[in-house]
Amino acid sequence: MSSVIKVDIPEKSYEITVAPGSLDQLGAKMAGLKLGKKVLLVSNPMIFKHYGERAIASLQNAGFEVVHYNLPPGERYKTLNSIQKIYDVALENRLERSSTMVALGGGVVGDMTGFAAATWLRGINVVQVPTSLLAMVDSSVGGKTGVNHPQGKNLIGAFHQPSLVLIDPEVLKTLPAREFRAGMAEVIKYGVIWDAELFTQLERSKHLDQLRYVKSDLINYILTHSCQAKADVVSKDEKESGLRAILNYGHTIGHAVESLTNYRLFKHGEAVGIGMVAAGEIAVKLGLWQQTDTERQNTIIKKAGLPTQLPADLDIAELIDALQLDKKVKSGKVRFVLPTQIGEVKVTDEVPTDTINQVLAEMKT
Amino acid sequence: MSSVIKVDIPEKSYEITVAPGSLDQLGAKMAGLKLGKKVLLVSNPMIFKHYGERAIASLQNAGFEVVHYNLPPGERYKTLNSIQKIYDVALENRLERSSTMVALGGGVVGDMTGFAAATWLRGINVVQVPTSLLAMVDSSVGGKTGVNHPQGKNLIGAFHQPSLVLIDPEVLKTLPAREFRAGMAEVIKYGVIWDAELFTQLERSKHLDQLRYVKSDLINYILTHSCQAKADVVSKDEKESGLRAILNYGHTIGHAVESLTNYRLFKHGEAVGIGMVAAGEIAVKLGLWQQTDTERQNTIIKKAGLPTQLPADLDIAELIDALQLDKKVKSGKVRFVLPTQIGEVKVTDEVPTDTINQVLAEMKT
Ligand SMILES: NC(=O)c1ccc[n+]([C@@H]2O[C@H](COP(=O)([O-])OP(=O)(O)OC[C@H]3O[C@@H](n4cnc5c(N)ncnc54)[C@H](O)[C@@H]3O)[C@@H](O)[C@H]2O)c1
Ligand SMILES: NC(=O)c1ccc[n+]([C@@H]2O[C@H](COP(=O)([O-])OP(=O)(O)OC[C@H]3O[C@@H](n4cnc5c(N)ncnc54)[C@H](O)[C@@H]3O)[C@@H](O)[C@H]2O)c1
Secondary structure (H helix, E strand, C coil): CEEEEEEEEECEEEEEEEEEHHHHHHHHHHHCCCCEEEEEEEEEEHHHHHHHHHHHHHHEEEHCCCEEEECCCCCCCCCCHHHHHHHHHHHHCCCCCEEEEEECHHHHHHHHHHHHHECCCCEEEEEECCCCCHHHHHHCCCCEEEEEEECCEEEEEECCCEEEEEEHHHHHHHHHHHHHHHHHHHHHHHHHHHHHHHHHHHHHHHCCCCCCCCHHHHHHHHHHHHHHHHHHHHHCCCCCHHHHHHHCCHHHHHHHHHHHHCCCCCCCHHHHHHHHHHHHHEHHHHHHHHHHHHHHHHHHHHHHHCCEEEEECHHHHHHHHHCCCCCCCECCCCCEEEEEEEEEEECCCCCCCCHHHHHHHHCEC | CEEEEEEEEECCCEEEEEECHHHHHHHHHHCCCCCEEEEEECCHHHHHHHHHHHHHHHHCCCCCCEEEEEEECHHHCCCCCHHHHHHHHHHHHCCCCCCCEEEEECCHHHHHHHHHHHEEECCCCEEEEECCCCHHHHHHHCCCCEECCCCCEEEHHHHCCCCECCCCCCCCHHHHHHHHHHHHHHHHHHHHHHHHHHHHHHHCCCCCHHHHHCCCCHHHHHHHHHHHHHHHHHHCCCCCCCHHHHHHHHHHHHHHHHHHCCCCCCCCHHHHHHHHHHHHHHHHHHCCCCCCHHHHHHHHHHHHCCCCCCCCCCHHHHHHHHHHHCCCCCCEEEEEEEEECCCCCEEEECCCHHHHHHHHHHEEE
């Protein structure tokens, strides 16, 4: 099975390929894209150990000259300092405007490689080979790149579209289970905001919490539909002027929960799980969504092994303060994405603080 | 007198205003552009001393909230480190996606402010208020931004179009004469590559080497026509796929001369003067251009007080080696922009090394 999703945006269109075993096709796929000979493969030591050699062999077989560089692993190294190291390697190996950086890794590697490619020689090619579920369904699609400022996540960044996104579901085998579940949160999100059929497929699966219990056909389906959902949204709104906001479903409260727990207690996807539960309940309270639909959503979130409740010791007043600090706040009003039916949401900044308060109080363990 | 040049590129179009005294209109002009309230004005201490307060007053009168930051002056500080300081100020003052950075300064301030704006929150607005002749006719138009890598100029950068370019010729009064002449080199370039009428006007002026000897009408004409030339070229080729290469007229040998003299002996514009003389002579030797035209060009270059000869101790073999290292080299061949008549050039990588050698040897003092 192999699916291709076309992403069409002004100036550049590119393809997302989802195909088991496709890691070995990386070079061949890139060979069709009129890229220069030189490739800088960026990864991290762990991921490189699993997949680096296969990626390089595939690139070399297709005639590319490959150098590689491993970033130290983890969000903590998602800094301008790491970017400078990529620049140094690019310079040492005389990358040219026609050269390509290939990101082999999760969202951290993808975001940093994307940013380095966006800003080296004012922009060279980048190919995304995402290896985490989150990177496959979310960060590798849409052209956002990002680097952290000591005082805030992804404050530095650029929009830079990849020349190709190559997704090999088989590499998920080595992904830690908790990372798999965190990625599943974004998949569920697409079901709620955009793709009712994807939602139904998730509902039908007995398991969603570990790769080995999920049928490989369903994994391919999930990847294809999630990428298609994201591609649909970003094609219609490349630079976040409007529609793209719906991708923040579950993220408003999710971000506040992450930040209040110092990014330690929850993974991003776990916080998004909690955020979707909260948004669903708010929508019900405002009469926008049906109780039965919010329950269906919450059942899937639980099945994916994601949390649906707030820690007992979390201070709700502080959580509401944190909402106000969110990047997406416009002139003091908190913007929410709320479901109206499975597969459809609306964006609103008309949520009474009382309602938020009440919903959050009910979500305490 | 006031001229407006419209720059039309996909996704964004903007205006270049050339008008004496327009610094005081900065706020009013920006008020029409649907920008957010917050403005970060970036300059350097010297330029800020001359024009900072007027710029800020104008912005505040139009209702903007203004903070300002001075970069340390000089190319030596055109580093990622300086960019990080701009980020810090942006964060401290909570710049939002709708906020604007205003670059008040020469090409160094403009390039760095542009890069910071391109990469803060994945791109916020930037307004260019160029204060050097070079920045007015060249760096502020076209959306290129750049930062130096310890081992090479402008290796880091992004394309980011301004929302407005505001040119007030009166600020040139405080520009050192040598900087004025360096900027004039780019003006002469537009005459040769694109605008025969501009060339004729330059020919007619008795002086070109100091602002006070050049009629203010001619200054306005020069600014308008130069910006129009650059805008024409970049509109047709936003990302340097083809036509834009002609803007490198005089720059191939110019860059090599700069680099071989360690960026100390010549200002960029001076090296471009030498480069244009060389390119003209090469074109004549290849039968592309007439001897009389190259002489007309060289007369203007001299009138602008720019050098037309190579230093006696420069090693021509080394110069030819340096050409090979230029960013614009494709697969080992040096790409030249050569005039075919006043106002027209062609791009070629078919220049025999012998010809280059011969021309350079003849240009020794
Ligand atoms: N650009 C965007 O649009 C966008 C969207 C969402 C998230 N993000 C960013 O993505 C990042 C999070 O991405 P992530 O969740 O992939 O985190 P990550 O990149 O840190 O990967 C998670 C962990 O899994 C490991 N890993 C990844 N693939 C593996 C594999 N196949 N086998 C074994 N181990 C593997 C990584 O080494 C890491 O330890 C954040 O920095 C976030 O800001 C960006
Ligand atoms: N982005 C582009 O397309 C592009 C094109 C050409 C050059 N550049 C860049 O531009 C830079 C060179 O620009 P530049 O020549 O303006 O150099 P600059 O910015 O260093 O300015 C030259 C000197 O003049 C001073 N100055 C500027 N305006 C003044 C004024 N009105 N009164 C008094 N002093 C003034 C500056 O403080 C500085 O000392 C280089 O870094 C180059 O890479 C960029």
